[in-house]
Amino acid sequence: MIAIRKATRSDAHDAWYIRRDALLDKCASDYPGTVLAAWTDGAPGEKWTNLVERGFYVATENVAVVATGMLTVATGQIDAIFVRPSHMGLGVGRRMMDFLENLARQHGVTTMRLDATLNAAPFYRRCGWAGETIGTYRSPRGIELACVPMTKTVGVAT
Template identity: 60%
Template sequence: MLTIRKATSDDTLDAWDIRRTAVLAACAEYYPEAFLSAWVDGSPSDKWAHVVERDFYVAVDEGCVVGTGMLTVENGQVDAIFVRSSHMGRGIGRKMLHLLEALARDRGIASMKLDATLNAAPFYRCCGWSGDSISIYRTSRGLELACVPMTKCVALP
């Protein structure tokens, strides 16, 4: 049974590993391998651990963390929706996104935004997000990658 809960500092390594394996598995056809490695290699910093504890949610299946998602309430930004490669295609990312949208709505956020990797943009469109233009996303490591800025109105009518 899949559950989603607020992340704790104990989830830092799982969140890092899920991000790394998901990026390498899902983005390989869209970005150069050397770029992907530079983006996700290494180990989590103290800053990463703090962000996980403050803003992340984790999807747990049979006691194993299998997905992540992040909502920055101050600006309605969604980030870090990653699913363990062994669990991709099971609706975990969609469930995480729906939870983050509900949390935003509960906190009075009317419009949300995200920067989708090229491979993820179709997924977000299927979930009701809008955006077609290509932009540049700058990672915390200073790398630049093509992305699709997307938005979604989540306010109740």
């Protein structure tokens, strides 16, 4: 059974490697190997750990972390939607998106945004997100990647 909870500092390691593995598994056909290597290189540090603790949510199966997601309430920005490759296609990503959208509604967010990797844009469209044009995502690590800026309007919780 999949459960979603607020991430803790101890989830930083799992979150880093789920991100890395998901990117390497699903983005190879859309991004050059050099870009993927720069994007996934390294190990989780204190900055990453603080980010996970502050803003991430994790989906777990039993006690194992299988997916991550982040909502910045102040901006309505969704980030860090990554699913462990072994759990892709099982509805875990959709559950995380539904969870974050409900969280946004509870906080009065009416318009959400995200920057989708090229391979993930069809998934987000199936979840009701809109966006077709190719833009540029600038990662905190200084890497520039082609992305699809997307938006979704959500109603405020009653």
